[in-house]
Structure formats: C-alpha cells, structure tokens
Amino acid sequence: MSGSNGPTTQRRAIPRDAVDDYTFQSAEQRRAFIREVSGVDLTHVAKYSFDPSLLQGNIENFIGAAQVPIGVAGPLRVNGEHAQGDFFVPLATTEGALVASYNRGMRLLTECGGVKTTIIERSMQRAPVFVFDDAAGARAFGLWVESNFTAIKQQAEATTHIGKLVEIQQFAVGPLRHLRFNYTTGDAAGQNMVGKATLAACQWISKTYPGGARYVLSGNMDTDKKHSSINMLLTRGRRVVAEAVIRKDILRDLMGVDPKALFETRQISNAGAFLAGSSNNGSHTPNGLAAMFIATGQDVADISESQAAVTYSQLLENGDYYWSVTLTSLIVGTVGGGTGLATQRECLEMLGCHGEGKADKFAEICAGVALAGETSLASAVLSGDWVSSHERLGRRHT
Structure with a gap:
C-alpha cells in the first residue's frame, strides 16, 4: 500500500x-x-x-x-422630460408572447395619448463599514465623519470626473458604523465608479482619523445586485415614474376589459402581493426590463434591483383609469459596460440612447415599457387571454 x-x-x-x-x-x-x-x-x-x-x-x-432573439415592439409614445416621441423598443428574449404582449400595451398607451415619465431621484451607493471596540467609539467616529464630509468628498471625487458624492448616511450596529456613500454617476450605471471612489475615501479616513479606523469596503448595506427594502425607499440608480390615463372606451376596445373590473382586480392583486411579501405589486416588470437589458448591454444582474416597482391606480370619476408604475431602483447606463458592443450599441441607437447625455432618456423609456407591460398582462388575466395567448404564441407547435 x-x-x-x-x-x-x-x-x-x-x-x-x-x-x-x-x-x-x-x-x-x-x-x-x-x-x-x-x-x-x-x-x-x-x-x-x-x-x-x-x-x-x-x-x-x-x-x-x-x-438571443431580438424582437421589436411599438411605437410607444413617451411624453417625458428627457424622452419625447414615438419609440420602437428592442426586446431580447426567448419567451414567446412577451413581445406581443408589450406591443399591445404600447398600442394602448399610445392611443390614449402616451405615457408621462418623470425621474425623481438619482443615486448609486457603496456602503463600507467601520469597526471599533465599542458603540461609543463608533458613535464618535460618526460625528467625525459628519464634520469632515467636505474633505471625504474631495478624496472620493478625485478618482472620477463624473461621479459626485452627495451624502453619507450612517447606521449603527453595536461597535459597527455602516456608511452609505451616495453618488450621482452621470450616464454610467456606476457601480465600479463608486467602488473606486469609496475605496479612496476609506483609505484617507483610515489614515486621517485619530487612532486609525479599520474598515471593510462593502458591509453589504448597498445590497449590490440584490433586492432590498432600503433601496426601494432611498433609491439606487434612478427612481422613475411612468403614468398614464387610460380612456375607458379604448381600454374596452383594445383589451376587452372594463375599468371598474380592472380596478377591483387591482385591489385583489395588491392583497396577494402584500401576503407574499413581494417587492413588486404589479404583474411582470422584470419581463420587459430584462429583455431591454439584454438587448442594450446593461448588466443583467442589476435586474434583481431594477425589477422593484410600485403600481398605483385610480378609477377616475369619468370612468377612465389612472395607472402608474414607480421603478424605485432602476440601474441603467448608456456609456460603459456592454453598451459599446456591436449589437447592444445598435439597439441603443434604435432608441436614440447611445452615449453621453442619454441615460435619463433611456430610463424614462424603460419606465414606459414597464407600464405598457403591466397594462397588457393585467388586462389579459382579467379577460381570459393570458393562457390562450401563451398557448398560441409561447409554445412550439408540431
């Protein structure tokens, strides 16, 4: 042996x-x-x-x-602050019926005058944690960070000509001080940008703070590429609202549903989302966003955060239907990453969204697409078209 x-x-x-x-x-x-x-x-x-x-x-x-096959849906009329006009949207997917469904929702919104889009906030985070012997030491450090914000900001921004440090939020846990660095990142999604900037800031803090300070660059409170409630509340990427008033006659003609029945179903699905603890009370926001991400060179893992959405609706006195989707953590870019690759660049150019100065426009189109998908699927479920459309379009027939 x-x-x-x-x-x-x-x-x-x-x-x-x-x-x-x-x-x-x-x-x-x-x-x-x-x-x-x-x-x-x-x-x-x-x-x-x-x-x-x-x-x-x-x-x-x-x-x-x-x-990955790419289909096109549209036109989608967007009445935004940055995106204005009719857009034909590339969607990369292998799910039959997806493009057709979004196409139908885009027709509904466009025939009702289009979707209004508004960007509320922009923010990208890196969240280091500093470790001390006790809670009192961590508290003292937090006060020092507040009084030295200007110097910390200078150190962080020295690493980038685009990123700007807006604020540092603080959260205490025992002897730990979590710092949530919040940046704007221009037209880039910005995760790598803010990682580099925050590292420079932490190195300076560690050397400058009296007695030194031990840190971990990511204490996991930025929840990079993971869904979190804090990012739904405080925004990661862009917070974008898409809203439209759906005329009752067009809703009946195109979707075959009545606004009152749709509103009642909305209340039922809200209760279901609450019961499930869902981060999205809508129907399928990740479907269209993921298809857009693949087509346009976004980091597809960011869909885990970008899919978070809050759907809100009202049945108006005249019988029309107000419908909105708020994307709380939409992470997109029109420069860097995969946006410059051949097919991805072409798809961004289809939307007039490649290059600098286009990320807000692209974000508004994404929000409009999300709302189009919600209108279509919610109506299909109510009218009974959901299963039949997938049988017809989503299966291989031999």
Whole structure:
C-alpha cells in the first residue's frame, strides 16, 4: 500500500494568450479545448460579427456569443422630460408572447395619448463599514465623519470626473458604523465608479482619523445586485415614474376589459402581493426590463434591483383609469459596460440612447415599457387571454 492519499486529477487549464487574449485565434483555441474535454462542437457559439479585440473589459476566456432573439415592439409614445416621441423598443428574449404582449400595451398607451415619465431621484451607493471596540467609539467616529464630509468628498471625487458624492448616511450596529456613500454617476450605471471612489475615501479616513479606523469596503448595506427594502425607499440608480390615463372606451376596445373590473382586480392583486411579501405589486416588470437589458448591454444582474416597482391606480370619476408604475431602483447606463458592443450599441441607437447625455432618456423609456407591460398582462388575466395567448404564441407547435 503506497503512502498516497489517493488518486489525484491534474487540473487542465483553459488556454490563454498572455500577450493578447482577445483574438479570433484565442477564441478558437478555447473552443477546441472545450471540444476535446466535452465532445461538443460549438458551431453556433462560434458565429458572431464583432472583432474580439473590442471585448477587453467586458469578458474573460472568450469563446463566442450567445444568440438571443431580438424582437421589436411599438411605437410607444413617451411624453417625458428627457424622452419625447414615438419609440420602437428592442426586446431580447426567448419567451414567446412577451413581445406581443408589450406591443399591445404600447398600442394602448399610445392611443390614449402616451405615457408621462418623470425621474425623481438619482443615486448609486457603496456602503463600507467601520469597526471599533465599542458603540461609543463608533458613535464618535460618526460625528467625525459628519464634520469632515467636505474633505471625504474631495478624496472620493478625485478618482472620477463624473461621479459626485452627495451624502453619507450612517447606521449603527453595536461597535459597527455602516456608511452609505451616495453618488450621482452621470450616464454610467456606476457601480465600479463608486467602488473606486469609496475605496479612496476609506483609505484617507483610515489614515486621517485619530487612532486609525479599520474598515471593510462593502458591509453589504448597498445590497449590490440584490433586492432590498432600503433601496426601494432611498433609491439606487434612478427612481422613475411612468403614468398614464387610460380612456375607458379604448381600454374596452383594445383589451376587452372594463375599468371598474380592472380596478377591483387591482385591489385583489395588491392583497396577494402584500401576503407574499413581494417587492413588486404589479404583474411582470422584470419581463420587459430584462429583455431591454439584454438587448442594450446593461448588466443583467442589476435586474434583481431594477425589477422593484410600485403600481398605483385610480378609477377616475369619468370612468377612465389612472395607472402608474414607480421603478424605485432602476440601474441603467448608456456609456460603459456592454453598451459599446456591436449589437447592444445598435439597439441603443434604435432608441436614440447611445452615449453621453442619454441615460435619463433611456430610463424614462424603460419606465414606459414597464407600464405598457403591466397594462397588457393585467388586462389579459382579467379577460381570459393570458393562457390562450401563451398557448398560441409561447409554445412550439408540431
């Protein structure tokens, strides 16, 4: 019997080029490696139209592209502060009936005069936590942070020409002092931007605070890429409202539902959302937003925060129906990240939303799309079209 602890398996490293890993040749080498270890020939993954040299900063170990079908819905008329006009919206999805449903909701809103959109707040966070021996020490530190905000702001903003530190909120837990740094980030989603800025600020605080201060850069109170109630209340990304008055005659003609019945159903679904503890009392905000995110190069993981929404409605005295959706934590950008990649850039350009000065416009369109989806699905559930439309459009028929 040997002294070995048992057989070992040598790790097989994925091929990489230390000089330039973003080439057609490097991608082919990795596909050949996958073919060898799995027996799968990545014929379709290998088909794409962009140069891999453009991907540095977006992906590692590149092998090809996932081809997600893109449909178009619209026109959606938006009467916003930044987005004004009729928009045809790209939606990348593999869910049958989704594009058709949003298209129907966009027609309803447009025929009723369009959707009004308003951006209420803009904010992106990083939330470090400072650790002390006791609560009194943490409290003293908090007072020092308040009195030194201007200097902290200077340190943070020295790392970026776009990000601006607006405020630092504080939360005490035992000997811990959680600091929630709140920034504006221009046209970028901004998570990496504020991470770098907050690190610089924390390094300065740690060196400057009398006696020093120990910290962890993220104490998890920014809840990056996770839903949280604090972000619903205090905003992460953009807080955007989309609202419209739905005329009763158009609602009946296009959707086949009566405003009174729709309002009653709204109360029932509100109770259900409350019972479930849902972060969204609407029907399916993540559906349209995720499809837009994929099409336009947003960070799709941000849908976990961006999907949070509050639907509010009123049955008006004349029988028309007021409907609004508030997206509390919409995280989008029109520069950086995946927005400059080939197909994603084209989809943003479809909306006139690529580049600097366009993020507010894009956010308003996103909110309008969310409202369109709510009007369509809620009406389909009430009228009985929900299941039949998925049977007709959402299944493969042989």
